[in-house]
Amino acid sequence: xxxxxxxxxxxxxxxxxxxxxxxxxxxxxxxxxxxxxxxxxxxxxxxxxxxxxxxxxxxxxxxxxxxxxxxxxxxxxxxxxxxxxxxxxxxxxxxxxxxxxxxxxxxxxxxxxxxxxxxxxxxxxxxxxxxxxxxxxxxxxxxxxxxxxxxxxxxxxxxxxxxxxxxxxxxxxxxxxxxxxxxxxxxxxxxxxxxxxxxxxxxxxxxxxxxxxxxxxxxxxxxxxxxxxxxxxxxxxxxxxxxxxxxxxxxxxxxxxxxxxxxxxxxxxxxxxxxxxxxxxxxxxxxxxxxxxxxxxxxxxxxxxxxxxxxxxxxxxxxxxxxxxxxxxxxxxxxxxxxxxxxxxxxxxxxxxxxxxxxxxxxxxx
Amino acid sequence: xxxxxxxxxxxxxxxxxxxxxxxxxxxxxxxxxxxxxxxxxxxxxxxxxxxxxxxxxxxxxxxxxxxxxxxxxxxxxxxxxxxxxxxxxxxxxxxxxxxxxxxxxxxxxxxxxxxxxxxxxxxxxxxxxxxxxxxxxxxxxxxxxxxxxxxxxxxxxxxxxxxxxxxxxxxxxxxxxxxxxxxxxxxxxxxxxxxxxxxxxxxxxxxxxxxxxxxxxxxxxxxxxxxxxxxxxxxxxxxxxxxxxxxxxxxxxxxxxxxxxxxxxxxxxxxxxxxxxxxxxxxxxxxxxxxxxxxxxxxxxxxxxxxxxxxxxxxxxxxxxxxxxxxxxxxxxxxxxxxxxxxx
Numbered sequence: 138x139x140x141x142x143x144x145x146x147x148x149x150x151x152x153x154x155x156x157x158x159x160x161x162x163x164x165x166x167x168x169x170x171x172x173x174x175x176x177x178x179x180x181x182x183x184x185x186x187x188x189x190x191x192x193x194x195x196x197x198x199x200x201x202x203x204x205x206x207x208x209x210x211x212x213x214x215x216x217x218x219x220x221x222x223x224x225x226x227x228x229x230x231x232x233x234x235x236x237x238x239x240x241x242x243x244x245x246x247x248x249x250x251x252x253x254x255x256x257x258x259x260x261x262x263x264x265x266x267x268x269x270x271x272x273x274x275x276x277x278x279x280x281x282x283x284x285x286x287x288x289x290x291x292x293x294x295x296x297x298x299x300x301x302x303x304x305x306x307x308x309x310x311x312x313x314x315x316x317x318x319x320x321x322x323x324x325x326x327x328x329x330x331x332x333x334x335x336x337x338x339x340x341x342x343x344x345x346x347x348x349x350x351x352x353x354x355x356x357x358x359x360x361x362x363x364x365x366x367x368x369x370x371x372x373x374x375x376x377x378x379x380x381x382x383x384x385x386x387x388x389x390x391x392x393x394x395x396x397x398x399x400x401x402x403x404x405x406x407x408x409x410x411x412x413x414x415x416x417x418x419x420x421x422x423x424x425x426x427x428x429x430x431x432x433x434x435x436x437x438x439x440x441x442x443x444x445x446x447x448x449x450x451x452x453x454x455x456x457x458x459x460x461x462x463x464x465x466x467x468x469x470x471x472x473x474x475x476x477x478x479x480x481x482x483x484x485x486x487x488x489x490x491x492x493x494x495x496x497x498x499x500x501x502x503x
Numbered sequence: 504x505x506x507x508x509x510x511x512x513x514x515x516x517x518x519x520x521x522x523x524x525x526x527x528x529x530x531x532x533x534x535x536x537x538x539x540x541x542x543x544x545x546x547x548x549x550x551x552x553x554x555x556x557x558x559x560x561x562x563x564x565x566x567x568x569x570x571x572x573x574x575x576x577x578x579x580x581x582x583x584x585x586x587x588x589x590x591x592x593x594x595x596x597x598x599x600x601x602x603x604x605x606x607x608x609x610x611x612x613x614x615x616x617x618x619x620x621x622x623x624x625x626x627x628x629x630x631x632x633x634x635x636x637x638x639x640x641x642x643x644x645x646x647x648x649x650x651x652x653x654x655x656x657x658x659x660x661x662x663x664x665x666x667x668x669x670x671x672x673x674x675x676x677x678x679x680x681x682x683x684x685x686x687x688x689x690x691x692x693x694x695x696x697x698x699x700x701x702x703x704x705x706x707x708x709x710x711x712x713x714x715x716x717x718x719x720x721x722x723x724x725x726x727x728x729x730x731x732x733x734x735x736x737x738x739x740x741x742x743x744x745x746x747x748x749x750x751x752x753x754x755x756x757x758x759x760x761x762x763x764x765x766x767x768x769x770x771x772x773x774x775x776x777x778x779x780x781x782x783x784x785x786x787x788x789x790x791x792x793x794x795x796x797x798x799x800x801x802x803x804x805x806x807x808x809x810x811x812x813x814x815x816x817x818x819x820x821x822x823x824x825x826x827x828x829x830x831x832x833x834x835x836x837x838x839x840x841x842x843x844x845x846x847x
Contacts, residue, residue: 168706170806265506365764
């Protein structure tokens with residue numbers, strides 16, 4: 138690194154008055170050069186070995202004392218058994234295309250219900266649909282189509298499939314109205330009669346399928362055997378979390394303090410610590426305008442992106458990079474050094490605080 | 504505006520290999536034509552590698568063509584050794600006198616490495632006496648926590664993602680993983696706070712700070728992929744909640760938080776590699792640039808810009824100062840060649 142810009146033009150070894158900027162430049166280079174002050178013995182491998190031993194013991198003790206959380210996942214079977222009417226209402230919303238998932242937008246479909254932007258710029262919309270999902274077909278009709286030995290269901294599906302869109306919509310809406318007066322009698326869903334065509338048969342079978350556990354397997358079955366993608370069941374269950382404040386899933390996660398308004402992303406089930414390092418990210422969701430904005434997610438992401446870049450580029454941000462000098466926490470870190478030798482800022486006899494920095498070189502070898 | 508996903512062409516095979524293959528049945532040998540093609544191609548390449556004349560590099564050829572090494576060039580009796588391999592092993596090959604002159608990448612990298620980061624700088628036995636605070640231990644504690652994180656995670660990976668739900672040993676290993684992660688982030692945050700208030704980017708140490716900050720940010724994402732790979736209620740809910748932020752930012756098109764397989768692969772393969780790389784760069788930068796000197800350190804203690812070799816005398820004041828242990832024998836002088844201690 139050249140110091141030519143900071144060199145006042147005299148190289149005869151005599152002290153030269155420098156501008157503050159030149160002093161800072163030379164100071165920077167001096168701080169980059171090998172330390173010529175006192176040294177102490179240091180065994181880096183021994184330090185590493187001791188640190189490893191300390192960490193292993195600490196972690197083992199913590200693991201023995203506190204173990205780790207493991208609350209089982211929510212299943213469609215458990216949800217449909219606990220709240221059969223609520224489950225059927227969400228299934229109906231998937232069928233008629235009014236659920237959150239059905240109207241979501243990219244990357245799942247061409248809806249606009251959950252499309253976010255900043256000042257009209259939406260990366261989500263620009264990229265488009267990459268993981269196409271049709272909730273009526275993927276969440277309800279296709280799983281029902283796998284049920285065998287039920288001629289009434291087969292006929293109902295055929296009738297629903299051959300009907301035009303207005304007819305389907307009228308059936309769906311009629312069933313929705315009837316469902317609001319539905320009751321559970323002897324663990325059976327009893328829906329008042331209405332002009333809802335085959336929808337009653339379909340959704341009654343759908344509920345039975347879910348309560349038997351069969352739907353859990355069907356929704357994750359992107360292939361006939363192997364699967365690692367849980368998008369469909371999570372979106373389906375999640376639709377209840379969005380549409381029904383007292384849904385089965387909401388009750389569980391609220392009790393575990395995992396809801397968004399509970400700073401849930403950084404919380405863990407039970408009393409275990411979670412991800413406290415996410416505090417800043419989660420905090421932005423609690424303050425206006427993000428807390429009420431329909432674009433809250435992307436706004437928080439934008440803020441955190443800027444702050445993350447700020448963290449990385451702290452050395453280059455005037456003001457921020459000067460904080461350590463203005464707020465002298467470093468006096469605690471190097472208190473022994475300052476006590477022994479003083480510093481250039483406190484006029485210690487050894488500090489030569491007022492002495493000009495001489496410039497006798499033109500380069501630094503790091 | 505047409506969405507990007509609609510304009511990206513669908514890639515497919517030029518030749519369709521889906522139809523049933525052809526097989527050769529000869530005695531007990533039952534071999535598909537496709538496998539036979541692969542084997543035959545390998546054999547052909549093997550034979551060609553043995554028989555084709557080797558294209559000698561220009562520099563090696565020049566050395567051999569002269570018949571004798573350049574004036575003043577030492578030679579070693581490795582005439583039968585490959586010139587390239589000989590240079591790589593550090594031996595002097597006939598006709599090759601200066602590694603840099605002959606442009607060997609390996610030699611250049613080795614020389615640059617030794618010039619900037621000699622062994623005594625990489626594994627120091629001395630350091631500036633101002634490194635005397637507990638805040639300095641949190642860097643190595645972070646590194647050792649990461650070691651335990653990787654070790655416990657490796658065991659979990661070996662046994663599979665659901666093992667810890669059904670095994671008491673698995674639960675304990677998962678607990679080790681959890682608490683080592685908590686320690687890792689805790690130590691790393693304290694390390695970061697300490698380094699901030701030391702203004703540790705001073706003196707051309709910006710890259711050290713930046714790689715540390717990047718390591719922290721990447722670790723946050725790695726932790727997130729771990730939380731959604733737990734296959735329990737926690738991972739369910741976090742994956743569902745986080746998808747909106749990912750989708751809103753356009754990341755959801757490439758990273759689906761509800762795709763367990765993708766999250767797990769990121770967590771146990773991709774991100775550990777990235778973190779490992781960044782941490783290695785960070786550590787190399789720490790060794791290369793050294794620990795930042797105190798703010799307002801005395802000018803006579805700071806190095807001389809441009810000075811490659813310095814003489815470090817441990818003063819009596821140093822030895823008697825609390826927290827400043829003796830660096831060497833009484834009154835001795837430590838010759839600091841190119842960065843030992845202050846530059847290390």
